[in-house]
Amino acid sequence: MPDDAALNPAEQAAQEAQGRVLQCIDSRTSFLLEAGAGAGKTHSLINALRYVIDKHGVQLRRRHQRVACITYTNVANDEIKSRTDGHPIVRSDTIHSFCWSLIKDFQPQLRAAVPTLKHWPERLADVGGIGTRAVEYGLGYPKVEDTQVLLYHDDVLALTIELMKLPKFRTLFVERFPILLIDEYQDTDASFIDAMKVHFLDSGSGPLLGLFGDHWQKIYGDGCGKVDHSRLVSIGKSANFRSVPAVVEVLNRMRPELPQAVTNPDAQGSVAVYHTNLWAGARRTGQHWAGDLPPEESHRCLDLLMSRLRTEGWDFSPEKTKILMLTHKVLAKEQGYNNLANVFPFNDMYIKKDDAHIAFFVDTLEPICSAFEKGQYGEMFAVLGGSPAIHSHADKVEWTESMNALLALRATGSIGAVLDHLRRAKRPQLPDAVERKERELERMTADTPADEVTVVERLRSLREVSYREVCALDKFIDGHTPFATKHGVKGAEFENVIVVLGRGWNHYDFNQMLEWAAAPSTIPADKQETFERNRNLFYVVCSRPKTRLALLFTQRLSSAALRTLERWFGSGAIHAAPLS
Numbered sequence: 001m002p003d004d005a006a007l008n009p010a011e012q013a014a015q016e017a018q019g020r021v022l023q024c025i026d027s028r029t030s031f032l033l034e035a036g037a038g039a040g041k042t043h044s045l046i047n048a049l050r051y052v053i054d055k056h057g058v059q060l061r062r063r064h065q066r067v068a069c070i071t072y073t074n075v076a077n078d079e080i081k082s083r084t085d086g087h088p089i090v091r092s093d094t095i096h097s098f099c100w101s102l103i104k105d106f107q108p109q110l111r112a113a114v115p116t117l118k119h120w121p122e123r124l125a126d127v128g129g130i131g132t133r134a135v136e137y138g139l140g141y142p143k144v145e146d147t148q149v150l151l152y153h154d155d156v157l158a159l160t161i162e163l164m165k166l167p168k169f170r171t172l173f174v175e176r177f178p179i180l181l182i183d184e185y186q187d188t189d190a191s192f193i194d195a196m197k198v199h200f201l202d203s204g205s206g207p208l209l210g211l212f213g214d215h216w217q218k219i220y221g222d223g224c225g226k227v228d229h230s231r232l233v234s235i236g237k238s239a240n241f242r243s244v245p246a247v248v249e250v251l252n253r254m255r256p257e258l259p260q261a262v263t264n265p266d267a268q269g270s271v272a273v274y275h276t277n278l279w280a281g282a283r284r285t286g287q288h289w290a291g292d293l294p295p296e297e298s299h300r301c302l303d304l305l306m307s308r309l310r311t312e313g314w315d316f317s318p319e320k321t322k323i324l325m326l327t328h329k330v331l332a333k334e335q336g337y338n339n340l341a342n343v344f345p346f347n348d349m350y351i352k353k354d355d356a357h358i359a360f361f362v363d364t365l366e367p368i369c370s371a372f373e374k375g376q377y378g379e380m381f382a383v384l385g386g387s388p389a390i391h392s393h394a395d396k397v398e399w400t401e402s403m404n405a406l407l408a409l410r411a412t413g414s415i416g417a418v419l420d421h422l423r424r425a426k427r428p429q430l431p432d433a434v435e436r437k438e439r440e441l442e443r444m445t446a447d448t449p450a451d452e453v454t455v456v457e458r459l460r461s462l463r464e465v466s467y468r469e470v471c472a473l474d475k476f477i478d479g480h481t482p483f484a485t486k487h488g489v490k491g492a493e494f495e496n497v498i499v500v501l502g503r504g505w506n507h508y509d510f511n512q513m514l515e516w517a518a519a520p521s522t523i524p525a526d527k528q529e530t531f532e533r534n535r536n537l538f539y540v541v542c543s544r545p546k547t548r549l550a551l552l553f554t555q556r557l558s559s560a561a562l563r564t565l566e567r568w569f570g571s572g573a574i575h576a577a578p579l580s
Contacts, residue, residue, distance in 0.1 A: 008262075008263050008264065009239075009261035009262060009263070009265065010239040010240055010241050010260075010261050010262055010263045011239070011263075012261065013237065013238040013239040013260070013261045014039070014040060014043075014044070014237060014239040014241075017033065017035075017044065017235055017236065017237035017238070017239070018044055018047055018048075020233075020235045021033060021044060021047075021048055021210070021235060022048070022051055024208075024210070024233055024235075025048065025051060025052060025179075025208065025210075026055075028208050029208070029231075029233055030201065030208055030209040030210065030229075030231055030232050030233070031209075031210055031211070031232060031233040031234075031235055032185070032210075032211040032227060032232045032233070032234050032235065033045075033210070033211065033212045033213075033235045033237055034213070034214060034215070034234065034235065034236050034237065034258065035212065035213070035214055035236075035237040035239075036214055036216070036237070036238075036240065036251065036255065036258050036260055036543075037214065037216075037217065037240070037242070037251065037539065037540065037543030037544075038239075038240040038241055038242030038243055038248075038260070038493070038543060039214075039237045039238075039239045039240060039241070039260065040237070040239065040241050041183075041212050041213065041214065041237070042076065042079065042080075042183065042212075044212060044237060045069070045080070045181060045183055045210075045212045046079075046080060046083045046084065048181065048210060049067060049069065049080070049084050049087075049090055049181070050084065052067055052089075052179060053084065053087050053089060053090070057087070057089050060089045060178075061088065061089055065089070065175070065176060065177070065178055066088075066089050066090065066091045066176065066177055067089055067090050067091065067177070067178075067179040067180075067181065068091050068093075068098060068177040068179070068180045068181070068207075069090060069091065069092040069093075069181045069182075069183065070093065070094070070095045070098055070180070070181070070182045070183060070188070071092060071093070071094060071095075071183045071184070072094065072095065072183065072184050072187055073094075074094070076183055076184075077092050077093060077094060080092040080183075091177070095157070095188065095189070095192070096137075096140070096153050096156050096157070099156050099157060099159075099160040100137045100156050102160060102163075102169075102173060102176075103156070103159055103160050103163050103169075104135075104137070106163055106169065107134065107135060109162075109163060109166070109169075110135040110159060111130050111132075111133070111135060113159055113162045113163075114130055114135055114149060114151075114155070114159070115129065115130055117155055117158055117159070118158075119142070119152075120142075120155075123142065123144050123149075124144060124149075127144055130149060133145075133146075133147060133148050133149050134147060134148040134149075135148070135149055135151065136148045136149070136150055136151070137150065137151040137155075137156055138150060140152055140153040140354075142155065157189050157191070157192055158191075160192070160195075161191055161192060161195045164195045164199045165199070170199055170200070170205075170206070173206075173207070174205070174206060174207050177207055178207050178208065179207055179208045179210070180207045180208070180209050180210070181209075181210040181211075181212065182209075182210070182211050182212065182213075183212050183213070184212070184213045184217075185211035185212060185213035185224070185227060186213045186214060186215045186217060186218035186223050186224065186225055186226070186227075187213070187218060187222075187223040187224075188223060188224050189222055189223070189224065190222065190223065190224040190225075192224075193224040193227060194224075196209065197229055201229050201231045201232065202231075204231060209232070211227060211232070215227070216255060216258075216535075216536050216539050216540075217536060217539070217540055218532075218536055219533065219536050219537050219540055225532070236258055238258060238259055238260055238261055239260060239261055240260035240261065240262055240263075241263055242493050242543070242546055243262070243269070243543065243545060243546055243547075244262070244264075244267040244268065244269030244546065244547055245262050245264075245265055245267060245269070246268075246269040246270055246271050246549075247269060247271055247542070247543070247545055247546075247547075247549055248260050248262050250271055250542060250549075250568055250569055251539070251542065251543055253567065253568045254539060254542070254568050255539065267547075268547075269545075269546075269547040269548055269549075270312075270547075270548050270549070271548075271549045271550075271569055271573050272549070272550045272551070272569075272573050272575060273550075273551045273553070273565050273569050273573055273574050273575065274305060274550065274551065274552045274553065274575050274576070274577035274578075275553045275557050275562070275574070275575075275576060275577060276293055276301060276552075276553060276554055276555075276556070276576075276577045276579065277556055277557060277576070278576050278577075278579060279293060279297065279556075279579055281294070281297065282294075283556060284503070288503055288504055289503045289504060290503065291503065291511070291555045291556040292502045292503040292504070292554055292555045292556075293502070293554045293555075297579075297580065298500070298502060298554045300579075300580045301552065301554065301577055301578065301579060301580070302323070302498075302500060302552060304577075304578035304579070304580065305498070305550070305552055305577060305578055306498070307578075308578055309498070309548075309550060314496055314548060315495070315496070319495075320494070320495045320496055321494065321495065321496040321497070321498065322492075322494045322496075322497050322498075322544070323497075323498045323499075323500065324497060324498070324499045324500065324541050324544070325500050335472050335473075335475075335476050336468070336469060336472035337469040337470070337472040337473040337476070338469075339465045339466070339469055340462070340465050340469040340470065340473060343458060343461045343462045343465065344458070350473060351477065353477075356431070356433035356434050356437060357415075357419075357434055357437070357459070357462060358470075358473075360430070360431055360433075360434050361415075361470045361474070362470070362473070362474050362477055364383060364384075364428065364431075365418075365422075365428070366470070366471070366474045367379075367380075367383045368380050368383050368384065368428060369403075369406065369407060369410060371383065372403045372407070373407065384428055398427070399427055402421075402425040402427040403427070405421060405425070406418065406421060406422070406425075409421055409467065410467050410468075410471070411467075411468070413466075413467055414463060414464055414465065414466055414467060415462055415463050415464070415465050415466070415467050415470065416463030416464060417467070418467050419434075419438065419463065423435070423438065437455075437456075437459055438459075440455075440456055440459075441456050441459050441460060444456045492544060493544055493545070493546060494544055494545055494546065495545065495546050495547050495548070496545055496546075496547060496548040496549075496550075497541070497544045497545040497548070497549050497550070498550045498551075498552060499541045499542070499549075499550070499551045499552070500552050500554060501538075501551060501552065501553045501554070501555065502553070502554035502555050503554075503555050507530075507533060507534075508533075508534055508537065509534065509555075510534060510538060510553070510555070510561075511553075511555055511556070511557050511558060511561045512534070513531060513534035513535055513538065514557070514558075514560070514561035514562075514564040514565060515558060515560045515561050515564070516531050517531075517535065517564045518560050518561070518563055518564045518567075519560075552577060553577075562574065
């Protein structure tokens with residue numbers, strides 16, 4: 001370990017926090033590591049795992065025990081597995097997969113509990129109850145079949161919480177996993193954390209629990225947020241390895257209770273806030289849009305600001321700069337997939353490719369079309385899992401004609417036209433999940449169950465959308481555009497960031513948040529959660545850049561809100577936005 005004198009300020013702060021984490025592991029004391037944005041939280045978690053592997057790995061393997069590590073994204077899960085070399089004592093998984101591994105063998109208890117869950121009495125009514133059906137969990141779509149019932153994602157958590165009431169279940173839990181580490185603890189389901197408190201922390205008989213995260217970065221509704229318990233040692237990691245001092249100083253003024261030290265105190269960068277209070281025209285009205293600029297003026301204002309920032313050295317290539325906007329609905333219109341977004345009730349269905357059709361389009365069809373257009377036929381067939389059976393010149397001609405027809409439909413046709421072509425040509429073959437949904441659409445009758453009708457009608461609407469919107473969505477998901485949503489960049493970092501803050505969603509009003517931040521005692525008791533949701537999202541977006549940050553407020557700001565911005569950013573950083 002290097003001498004303290006050789007460490008930069010961020011490294012010094014990180015080393016101190018890591019030392020306290022390792023002390024807790026050695027003394028089998030549960031802990032919570034509060035790591036602000038850019039602090040290297042995942043690095044701390046992986047160092048803790050490596051420490052356990054080195055010091056306790058042999059003993060854990062001998063006892064057939066493992067360290068459980070719960071994550072919330074496949075990216076984080078893959079990173080942990082890679083950086084611990086896939087060590088056999090580490091079980092890294094998403095919370096739903098981990099919980100299912102715990103409960104799946106308790107079939108009698110599951111059959112007793114499933115009928116008590118939300119929506120399941122209605123699903124089971126027509127089949128005479130759950131009977132002896134096996135309880136299974138796969139893709140997360142609830143369904144009753146002849147020999148099994150398939151659980152929804154949230155059902156897995158609810159059933160795990162229910163089984164935690166059983167002493168035998170808790171004993172087996174601790175015997176299998178004497179150490180449980182949770183990444184991004186603030187996003188963990190609140191009921192799950194409450195169950196851990198009641199059944200493990202309160203009694204002191206549970207696993208060694210390590211929580212890694214930051215309650216100021218809780219921006220999802222179901223997360224537990226801040227966690228307090230007398231048996232949890234709180235450890236603050238006061239480091240920032242991401243941003244230049246200009247950005248970190250803003251974060252520290254915003255959050256003085258967790259001040260961060262930077263890597264390079266001399267690094268140069270900039271922060272600036274632009275308001276549109278000088279706009280003299282009529283602003284928007286309505287509950288969700290009141291006080292905002294008209295849409296066309298917001299776009300003009302952003303364009304003018306980008307032109308100004310270019311003269312200051314900003315590079316607006318997607319690799320260097322991200323422009324963060326409030327909602328997917330606003331962004332979808334900006335990027336050209338608005339009709340596609342309107343088909344789905346939840347953003348995750350298309351942004352995270354939870355829908356089978358979207359997953360096929362983005363992960364398979366678009367890469368195939370791109371490779372074909374470039375003449376990279378080996379890469380095209382690699383996407384399909386290997387070369388198809390091409391035995392003659394005629395086979396090559398058929399593939400070429402089919403792909404050319406596909407490209408033409410991709411440019412001018414609907415999603416339905418593309419799907420119909422693929423079903424006829426079978427080049428490439430539709431995946432089973434997509435083909436099955438297409439057949440369900442064809443078979444839909446007046447007797448189709450209501451929950452299946454909703455899914456099928458959604459597919460019917462999707463088929464009517466222009467396929468060009470899939471192309472636009474694919475570019476956004478793959479980061480080939482400078483635009484992103486504020487929610488979509490949590491955990492990410494960029495060289496430069498512009499944040500466009502306006503209205504358009506009933507959950508967010510940043511003018512109100514800034515007014516409350518100026519006088520916290522005025523926050524109504526029933527609005528504390530609202531304030532924290534707005535404050536946390538604001539903190540998350542302000543902490544993304546490495547070098548340059550610019551905020552553009554398209555909503556009118558009150559004098560109280562401007563005073564808060566002056567306190568956080570400095571009066572010299574507040575400017576009137578360029579207006580047309």
